[in-house]
Amino acid sequence: xxxxxxxxxxxxxxxxxxxxxxxxxxxxxxxxxxxxxxxxxxxxxxxxxxxxxxxxxxxxxxxxxxxxxxxxxxxxxxxxxxxxxxxxxxxxxxxxxxxxxxxxxxxxxxxxxxxxxxxxxxxxxxxxxxxxxxxxxxxxxxxxxxxxxxxxxxxxxxxxxxxxxxxxxxxxxxxxxxxxxxxxxxxxxxxxxxxxxxxxxxxxxxxxxxxxxxxxxxx
Ligand code: AMP
Numbered sequence: 322x323x324x325x326x327x328x329x330x331x332x333x334x335x336x337x338x339x340x341x342x343x344x345x346x347x348x349x350x351x352x353x354x355x356x357x358x359x360x361x362x363x364x365x366x367x368x369x370x371x372x373x374x375x376x377x378x379x380x381x382x383x384x385x386x387x388x389x390x391x392x393x394x395x396x397x398x399x400x401x402x403x404x405x406x407x408x409x410x411x412x413x414x415x416x417x418x419x420x421x422x423x424x425x426x427x428x429x430x431x432x433x434x435x436x437x438x439x440x441x442x443x444x445x446x447x448x449x450x451x452x453x454x455x456x457x458x459x460x461x462x463x464x465x466x467x468x469x470x471x472x473x474x475x476x477x478x479x480x481x482x483x484x485x486x487x488x489x490x491x492x493x494x495x496x497x498x499x500x501x502x503x504x505x506x507x508x509x510x511x512x513x514x515x516x517x518x519x520x521x522x523x524x525x526x527x528x529x530x531x532x533x534x535x536x537x538x539x540x
Pocket of ligand 1: 414
C-alpha cells in the first residue's frame with residue numbers, strides 16, 4: 322500500500338469542470354507534491370503577455386485546444402524543475418493522444434491516470450457558478466465552494482473573476498473537444514493498465530475520498 326511519503330506521478334483526466342483543479346489542489350497539499358496545471362500556466366502567460374500567452378489566447382478564449390507543441394514545451398520545462406523530482410499531479414495535460422505519446426517518448430512515465438466521471442449536464446450547471454483567482458489560479462464556486470470573503474481569493478485576496486471560456490457557448494465547445502480529443506486517452510491508459518476512474522460525488526470531500534480509495538492512499 323502506498324503512503325503519502327511515496328513519490329506519485331499522477332494524471333487527472335476528466336471533462337472541463339469535472340473538478341480536476343480542485344481535487345489536484347487538495348491532493349497536492351496532502352501529498353506534498355506540485356500540481357502542474359497547463360490551464361493555469363496558460364492563463365498566467367496570457368495575463369503577462371508572454372509569447373506563449375499571445376499564441377494561446379485565441380485558442381483558450383474560444384474553447385479550442387492550444388497546439389500540442391506549445392503544451393509539450395511548457396510541460397517538459399516545468400517537469401525539469403527540482404520540485405517535480407518527488408512526484409507531481411498533471412492537471413489538464415495530456416489532452417490529446419499525441420500529448421500522451423510525447424510524454425512517453427520523453428520517458429515521462431506516470432503511475433496512474435485518474436479519470437473523474439461526470440455528466441455533461443452537471444458540468445454546464447456547475448460552470449455557471451465557477452469563479453477563478455487571476456492572482457494565484459485558485460478556483461471557487463459560489464454555492465459549493467465559496468471564498469471566505471465574497472468575491473475575494475482566500476489565498477491572495479485578489480478579486481475573483483469569471484473565466485471568459487466559462488461562458489455557456491464556450492463550455493459546450495469545450496465539452497465537444499473533450500469528447501473528441503481527450504476522452505480517447507482513457508482507452509490509451511487502460512491499455513497500459515494505468516487507468517482508474519471515480520464518479521463525481523455531490524461534495525468535494527466525497528469525491529476526494531473516492532479518489533483516495535481508488536489510489537489506495539490514506540489522506
Ligand atoms: P483548463 O483550465 O484545463 O480548463 O484549460 C483551459 C484552456 O487552456 C483549454 O480550454 C485549452 O484552450 C487550453 N489548454 C489547457 N491545457 C491544454 C492542453 N493540455 N492542451 C491543449 N490546450 C490546453
